[in-house]
Amino acid sequence: MSAPAGSAPLPHRSVANIRSPPGAGHHPSGPSTPLRPIPSNFGSPSSLRADEEIIIVEFGTRKLQVGFSGDPAPRGCVWFGPDQQRRVGDFREWQTDYRYDWRRAARHGDSWGRDHELWQYDVRGVDLGLVGDKIERALSEAFTKYLLIDSRPRRMVWVLPSSLPIPLLSAALDSVFSRFQPPTVSLLSSPIALAVGAGVRSALVVDLGWSETIVTSVYEYREVAAKRSIRGGRMLVEQTHKLLAKHLPEDQGGSESKQEYVLSFEECSDITTRMVWCRPRQHSDDDQPASGSLPTVQEHDDAEQPGDSPTPGRTSTVTIPLKSWLSPTSLELPFNALSEPCEDAFFDSHYSHTSFDDHELPLPLLVYRSLLQLPVDVRALCMSRIIFTGGCSNVLGLRGRIFDEVSELVRERGWDPVQGKGVEQLRANPKLKRRGVRQTGESPMGVSSPPGDGEEQDGVWHDAANTAPEADPIEEQLQRGMDRRPRVQGELRAIESLGAWSGASLVTHLKAPAVAAIDREVWLQHGAAGAVRASDVDYKAQRQSLGAGGLMRGSAAGSAWTLGVWGAV
Amino acid sequence: MAALTPYTYIRCPCSDVSAPGRPLDGSSPMAAAADDNGAGDDDDRTFDPRAPRSNYSLYPLEYLLYCEDCHQIRCPRCVAEEIVSYYCPNCLFEVPSSNLKSEGNRCTRSCFQCPVCLGPLAVTSLETKPDPSLLAAPDNAAAPHAGPYALTCSYCHWTSAEVGIQFEKPNGIHAQLAKLRNGGATRLTAKERKERRKDPAYRTQAAAAPAPATAGGEEGGPSSSAEVLDLETQFANLKAFYQGQLADPNSADSGLAALSDLGFSSPTSLSRIMSIYTGGGWQDKKAKSRVGAMREALEPDEGLQPARLDESAAIDRLRSEGHGATASAAQLRDQPPNLGEAHLHGRARFASELRPIPYLLRTKRSKRCPVCRHIISKPEAKVQTTRFRIRLVAGSYIPSIAVRPLPLSSSSSSGSGGSASGPAVVPGALLEPLRPAHYLLTFKNPIFEPVRVTLGAPARTPGRFASKVTVLCPEFEIDANTDVWDEALKESGERDRDKDRRRRRGEEGGGQSSSNNPHHSQLEVGKIWERGRNWVSIVVEVVPASLRLAPGDPPLREDEDVLEIPMFVRVEWEGEAGGDDVGAAAGRDAAKEAREKRELAYWCVLGLGRIKQT
Structure with missing residues (x-):
């Protein structure tokens, strides 16, 4: 927890650096003894608890990242996989003649790659205990291998996707509370952590995750809206598999032709991370406003698009060695074909925008729509703070492509939620337009005030321009605290975040209290059923009862606690 | 299919505790029902070794420890660990724990x-x-x-x-x-970067310097218009920024902060105490200062990093260099987080961006019983030694179970000792479905009291393919592991005789009743097969299920053809009166009763062999 030297420390917070108060005029700086951090439970045998090492765990569907708060990056990352689910002492994966029989596993229902996932959000068929076991094993591996810590109880901060279902969260908490016995676990939602990690208060977080893509709008550190699409990493890998399978010779299929998958998940996933790329927007003339470009017209003639990329060797081929096929082989692919999975998984641009269901919107449309549904001021802030994150944001060119497509959509449509033939007609037809203008012109100011609602009758109402605005104390305070510098808004801009883990590390390091902080005893007593809604918790009362830790300890069992955005049962 | 040597796994009792679900787990019975494995075993709680969860609770005997005071098995999941020393596995150099904090793992x-x-x-x-x-x-x-x-x-x-x-x-x-980037360009250490940040003269230089390095592919560096922060710098900038914001006069001395250092020697708390006595000044200040919001970061110096979305250089590189030049996912996973990189998206992709991996440190850990806090394993602190000062392995407290096939039908089995067996039973031979096979379970008692063992096994193994299991002698007693000296003195002759007896019995195949072993080679229910000084062999009869799949069934999973028997083992023994026993049993009788009855019960799993697939 010791802050690295030199970073301007808070005199009153990071007591370790108390000797160098930076510009603290209000600090009665006298001769002072350097302090040790005070354990938060007075009088109890605090030696059992590790001093101030807060462990930050970021849960993803496929991996787990752990580290200490205050570090810029996680110390270790554990991926889930079938090898992790073996019995202890089962060393068969190290045997030379052993190969994980993924075909067999794959034919068990839906599990091509499922054993590489920690959980599925569809909890109907999930063995929650198994999820807990997986988490426990992964965490203990991470603790032993990367953090090198003993099993004294330590406080934990979890970074979780905010759409995590309560049963999964509950299973995770159960398992961790019973095995690792942290005194508290605080929950942070990853979009917020990302926003913190980018240094902004509002953001549009585009999480190109494994199971789905989630676009979350964060406004003033609050998640105000989220939209999702199933177009995520899993789909990308499946598309990659489809592409590879298409190019494989088929004759050997014979007996196994009914088999859905011909390559192992590991291999496809590997190839996806290595080779799959995303072609840039097609008629991007250096961001000049293209005249009559419709995004739906993007022709999907792959590989031979001449103006596609300005590279000389565009017909180059790539050789990909495949090991998990029936016999090891190597596959020659045109390089451009390797952008197809990305195209199919995230854009599907050869379908019209209206043909998608809500759960499978292509990503540009998803981003556009989530911006569209935001209130104007929120949108203005969010659109200039787009944060791409998630595993698929590492696909080369994907971020740029999404960004370009979104700006194209914005340029083309503006922020008009209504679109379609009727609107086009309205725009095109001057007669209709005039009427529309007149209609809107009749009610000049108020959006909601119906015209002719007796403004003349009521003198007080009428003279709205002259009345002194009511003093809003909160607004005033906000204004006073606000920096006068102009904020970037209204233009599309992507910014880079340190990542959710690092954001959480910052949050924790700065000792900001988490909304959802779960005390171990309370959890073991009540479980998730004890949580109340976030709005029902009296933070003020809790804050008063804080100990030294910034992350609050819901001290008594009587006080209400919440799971925050994760809801209540 | 690889040959399978019979094996034994023990399930630590600690897994039972957490098994009953939380109130919320209303869905878990449903989940269990949906799982076709768990169809029949819900009521009687037969342990199902095939359930995916059981993989997390089964351990070979060698992995288990034993707490002498709680008389309980302790598995790696249910011990409390303490770190004795940190060391590098390569140079075997011990690392002080203070370094660990500052310099990483x-x-x-x-x-x-x-x-x-x-x-x-x-x-x-x-x-x-x-x-x-x-x-x-x-x-x-x-x-x-x-x-x-x-x-x-x-x-x-x-x-x-x-x-x-x-x-x-x-x-x-x-x-x-x-200090080196890949490609040879220098990279600033954290300290240098911090200095550089302060020095504006460096900044222009710095903007130019990383460009050749990033041209190596990280971000495809065109001449950088804005400064590209690496991960560490951005983090440091952000941290400084946030701290500056929080320390702004309008948020300083918030109630939280004032409460947060209650150190009695701290000046703030002194002033707080003073202000309590002098009046409400402190309160007022606090109330006033609660106001104010942080603004957001606006410049790279404050940690804001505009994204560079143009990755065409990297794509071109991918195009020209192909698959071979990229790093595999496994290689990337092993890379340590490189704080000097541009940012997360610039994570290494090409093989030329891989960096040597410094060895992860390891630890030596001592283990305690989580209940009574007694140390149950403590290694020597010196890195080079592999010895332990204390190590209470479960193998010296609970009976070990050895499994070997019993060649009943053939009378010509010659070598019955050890793992070698007669011609009828080739090690790892496949079991014929629906044909009874016999296995000899040898329980060996490691402790110095006679123990009484009760076995329970479901008549049909859980899972899709239910094999029939009959434990012919589910209750028996094993004699104490007598003193080594006794053994040395009297054994040599007797052992030979014992062996003779066994061999003879095997050869003759006829009944050979002795006072010690009142049984025949003809299997008798309720009789033990053979008995030795501190061991007992019993026979288990199994009728392997047929692995024929109905059309439409999902195919066999990995290892689903292995015949695994869950078996509940209950061991009872009477502890000797305080401390007059030898060796390891000395500490056990802290209680002063003359003889104390103890028991230990756990599930174990016997893997017998693979069933032949028809």
Whole structure:
């Protein structure tokens, strides 16, 4: 927890650096003894608890990242996989003649790659205990291998996707509370952590995750809206598999032709991370406003698009060695074909925008729509703070492509939620337009005030321009605290975040209290059923009862606690 | 299919505790019902070794420890660990724990792993490289003083010179590497960067300097318009920014902060106490100062980093270099987080961006019983020794179970001792479905009291393919593990006789009743098969299920053809009166009763063999 030297420390917070108060005029700086951090439970045998090492765990569907708060990056990352689910002492994966029989596993229902996932959000068929076991094993591996810590109880901060279902969260908490016995676990939602990690208060977080893509709008550190699409990493890998399978010779299929998958998940996933790329927007003339470009017209003639990329060797081929096929082989692919999975998984641009269901919107449309549904001021802030994150944001060119497509959509449509033939007609037809203008012109100011609602009758109402605005104390305070510098808004801009883990590390390091902080005893007593809604918790009362830790300890069992955005049962 | 030697797994009782779900787990019975494995075993709680969860609770006997005070098995999941020492597994150098905090969890000397194959890297001089044909010993000796050095993998011949990393000195590689980017361009350490941040003169220079390095592919560096922060710098900038914001006058001395250091020697608390006595000044200040919001970061100096979305350079590189030049996912996973990189999206992708991996440190851990806090395993603190000061392995407290096939039908089995067996039972032979097979379970008692063992096994194994199991003698007693000296004195003769007896019995196949072993080779229910000084063998009869799949059934899972028997073992014994026993039993009888009855019960899983697939 010791802050690295030199970073301007808070005199009153990071007591370790108390000797160098930076510009603290209000600090009665006298001769002072350097302090040790005070354990938060007075009088109890605090030696059992590790001093101030807060462990930050970021849960993803496929991996787990752990580290200490205050570090810029996680110390270790554990991926889930079938090898992790073996019995202890089962060393068969190290045997030379052993190969994980993924075909067999794959034919068990839906599990091509499922054993590489920690959980599925569809909890109907999930063995929650198994999820807990997986988490426990992964965490203990991470603790032993990367953090090198003993099993004294330590406080934990979890970074979780905010759409995590309560049963999964509950299973995770159960398992961790019973095995690792942290005194508290605080929950942070990853979009917020990302926003913190980018240094902004509002953001549009585009999480190109494994199971789905989630676009979350964060406004003033609050998640105000989220939209999702199933177009995520899993789909990308499946598309990659489809592409590879298409190019494989088929004759050997014979007996196994009914088999859905011909390559192992590991291999496809590997190839996806290595080779799959995303072609840039097609008629991007250096961001000049293209005249009559419709995004739906993007022709999907792959590989031979001449103006596609300005590279000389565009017909180059790539050789990909495949090991998990029936016999090891190597596959020659045109390089451009390797952008197809990305195209199919995230854009599907050869379908019209209206043909998608809500759960499978292509990503540009998803981003556009989530911006569209935001209130104007929120949108203005969010659109200039787009944060791409998630595993698929590492696909080369994907971020740029999404960004370009979104700006194209914005340029083309503006922020008009209504679109379609009727609107086009309205725009095109001057007669209709005039009427529309007149209609809107009749009610000049108020959006909601119906015209002719007796403004003349009521003198007080009428003279709205002259009345002194009511003093809003909160607004005033906000204004006073606000920096006068102009904020970037209204233009599309992507910014880079340190990542959710690092954001959480910052949050924790700065000792900001988490909304959802779960005390171990309370959890073991009540479980998730004890949580109340976030709005029902009296933070003020809790804050008063804080100990030294910034992350609050819901001290008594009587006080209400919440799971925050994760809801209540 | 690989041959399968019979095995035994023990399920630590600690897994039972957490098994009943929380109130919320209303869905878990449903989940269990949906799982076709768990169809029948819900009520009687037969342990199902095939359930995916059981993989997490089963351990070989060798992994288990034993708490002498709680008389309970302790598995790796249910021990409390304490770290004795940290060390590098490569140089076996002990690392003080203070270094761990400051310098991370990796060896900071010259121990590196190959990023390609994970082999150990050695520092070699590059000078000798150009003329390997003329390698002569004197040259070799002289060369290291000269030229630059590189890390070389002796296994896959990767060398750090490939990625443009060369060192001036052969030692202190870690520190040198921290200053080098791939490609040889220098990289600032955290301290230098901090200084540079303060110095505006450097900034223009810095903007130019990373460009050639990033051209290596990280971000495809065009001349950077804005400063590209690396991860560490951005983090530091952000941290400084946030701290500055929080320390702004309008948020200083918030109630939280004032409460948060209640250290009695701290000046703030002194002033707080003073202000309590002098009146409400403190309160007012606090109330006033609660106001105010932080603004957001606006510049790179404050940690804001505009994204650079143009990745065409990297795509072009991918196009020209192809699959072979990229790093595999496994290789990337092993890479340590490189704080000097541009940002997360610039994470290494090409093989030329892989960096040598400093060895992860390891720990020696002592283990305590979580209940009574007694130490149950404590290694020597010295890194080089592999000995333990205390190590209470479960194998010396609970009966071990050895499984071997029993050749009943053939009368010509000659070598019955050890794991070798008669011609009828080839080790690892497949079990014929629906044909009874017999296995000999040998329970060996490691403790110095006679123990009473009760076995329970479901008549049909859980899972899709239910084999029939009959434990012919589910209750028996095993004699004490008598003193070593007794054994030494009296055994040699008797042992031979015992062996003779056994062999003879095997050969003759007829009944041979002795006072000790009142049984016949003809299996008798309720009789033990054979008995020795501290061991007892019993027979289990199994009728393997047929693995025929109905059409439409999902195919066999991995290892689903292995015949595994869950067996509940209950061991009872009477502890001796305090402390007059020898050896390991000394500490056990802290209680002062003359004889104390103890029991231990656990599930175990016997893997007998693979069933032949028809």
